[in-house]
Amino acid sequence: MRFLLTLTTLILCLSCSVYAQTSDAERAQALFASIRCASCQTQTIEFSNAQVAQDMRAFILAQIKQGASDDTIRDALRHAYGDGIFLSPPVQGNTYLLWSMPLIIFIIGFFLIKPLYAKREKQ
């Protein structure tokens, strides 16, 4: 029991330290991968050569260097470009329907399939 407790604590400490050591480059990379290129749309700014993507990457790196948090950087871009600049739409009032769509489709599918099974059981 004591061994398990020590092992769990050790794993937790290690994972916390790994999280704390997330470098600026890793933060920038994660942000690049989550932001849509404003002029090409189907790409993230991570791999786009468009002028605006290059400028966004430079902006993000400069902001990180100045000590800005990820949320601050995201807010600055959201303010100018809107939520569409993010690949993953934020969970908020106007996106509840979007995020609940898998569940809605699952429920509809369940009620579509249920009668088929009921029919089969009767037979």
Added chain:
Amino acid sequence: MSNYSRYIPLGLLILLMFIIAIALARPLSPNFGTSPLLDKALPVFEAINRDNQTITTEDLIGKPVIINFFASWCTPCKLEHPILLSASKNKSVRVIGIIYGQDPNLDTFLQENGNPYEMILRDPGGAIALKLGVSGVPETFALDGDGLLRFHQAGALSETSLKTLLKNIGVKE
């Protein structure tokens, strides 16, 4: 379950597919639709003009103004240039150009096509462009006399869009 009620889920699924199809069929505009800055004050920025003077946001407020991001290498910018030239003849509105990125051929471009701009600002690192949510060139914004952003268009201006622009900022043609 009655004969009809068992078709309700199927009906809902078809309705859902229909809604998704309509949503996907909407044309994607270069800047994801309406600018979130519309009807808001112009974001604060500083820029250098071609005479190396510092221009601030406050210098642009007080009279209706058209802010046009452009570049000499951009073909749609050439297409909309006559529209900007005609707008510049209207004394009730100022036309300000912002060069997005580096543009060594700017002088030649203006000599060949005319200069509609009262002032040209430089934005080599795209700092102003990012504050205004610019996706590329050409892109045009217009402010009314109170400094509120009343018009935004990504892509070349047309005569029709210029009419809308002037109407939005309260300027008679």
